[in-house]
Amino acid sequence: MSQMGTAYVVGDNIDTDLIIPARYLNTIDPAELGRHCFEDLDPEFAKSRSSAKGREGVVVVAGRNFGCGSSREHAPISLKAAGVQCVIAKSFARIFFRNAVNIGLPVMQCEEAAEVAASGDEIQFDLFPGTIRNLKRGEAYSAKPLPESMREIYSSGGLMNYVKRRMAERS
């Protein structure tokens, strides 16, 4: 099933402190974390998400090593709560990538799509089979395929649903 969003382009090595500063880690409330998403990178980003127009979907398009740094799951939670539909990047840091998959935030690795997108481009994406369309540019790209285990987690609706199923199988 394909989804849509407007590209919001960021650079290389966007770390988890930039996604959600540690000073907000005294809460685990998604709405509160969403209000501070990218605050130290772009103080306007989180503010713009609270307006009616801003609530339309965003696709974050990033360079290399997106989500590097801490293991804080608050980072993908904050992105999701801020209305981010998907993160497309040239490459991801390992822990962020797992965390995003586990909570059902779509993440797609695609060098080409990330290279050419500009903020404001309309992006259509389909996690399975991993296709990305940049409607503004009229181009289509293929993301790096996800390993089978990650596909299973996504299609279960997140890791905890998968765990519940495993536990039921055991008992």
Next chain:
Amino acid sequence: MTVTKIDLLLANDITAPIAIDELEKAGIDAVHDPSGAVFVADHMVPAKDIDAANLCVKMRAFARRHGITLYEGGWGGIEHALLPEEGLVAPGMFVVGADSHTCTYGAVGCFATGVGSTDFAAALALGELWFRVPESMRLTFNGSIGGGLMGKDLILNAIGRIGVDGATYRAMEFEGKAIGELSMDGRLTMCNMAIEAGAKSGIIAPDSKTADYVRARSRRPFQTYASGPDAQYVETVEFDVTGMEPQVALPHSPGNVRPVSEVAGTEVDQVVIGSCTNGRMEDMRIAARILKGRAVREGLRCIIIPATHGIYLRALGEGLIEAFARAKAIVSTPTCGPCLGMHMGVLGEGEVALSTTNRNFIGRMGHRSSKVYLASPATAAATAVEGKVADPRRYLQGAW
């Protein structure tokens, strides 16, 4: 792809609460093996505000209900200093922690890696987790470590060379004569920062120093492993540490590394000596050696944080705490606080810190316009004395 049984699971006051919520939402009220999991309250402690206190309340209640050991206050310290000190990690173990710096335990010969809260919750429920087997990358450190050089300098130099994604998804194996010379504390510092190059784990093959360290702390039998002669490495990088200068990572990346001589003289408002990277005994001793009988430059705050209560007590016994206090440094109870701009030394607008911690991202220690330089405890102590970034070697003449 492999599903692996886990020998020890770890979470802290930031990551455990989300895991607890995830388990509750999923209606799972069973822990596979409570004796194979530990909680450590270290990031926001002593509770920095009501919200932080409430997260600890949640973690305590869960730990009590399920029989999981929770370390805090005088029984605890910063997780990655505490677990090796308590003898909870030993060679051959598979350790998974909901904290990116879990890779620290590679220094005692564990395969140790960081995950997020939901992975931790899954592992707590199932006792196992799926992993991709990482490719190995070998970093060989040739030569001899000169006076004033520490594990921190070696790892900063390595990250500067390979880049902050130079080891993404890989296991970094540190070896060579210089690694053999390093103390266990220095090795723990090196493996701690493997994540700063994107690695899944850092590891050092156990030797007699490792065995002595572990046997002094644990009665747990252990099995050591080393890479065989036919081991496959995706990349080998060689370093020569002979004559290497102390290293400094400039704002805003742990990969933006220069020799100290290129940064010396940069004015600094605050020095922090501590964290899971550099709050161990060797770090306290070298800082005291430089600060004893001297004073922190007026106008600069020097915050020293022994990483565990045990280290605090030893530092007290050796007279280090008094030396710090007399030198006008301030000494805190163990906490991660300032490393992540949480509390106990948050930076204001435009302020500059030199810190022995592990990350200097934008806003990491406070205001988004503040700046952080990363260096060893020796460089940090010399910087505290001079009020600007300083080469520690002139304070460390002779044997050390």
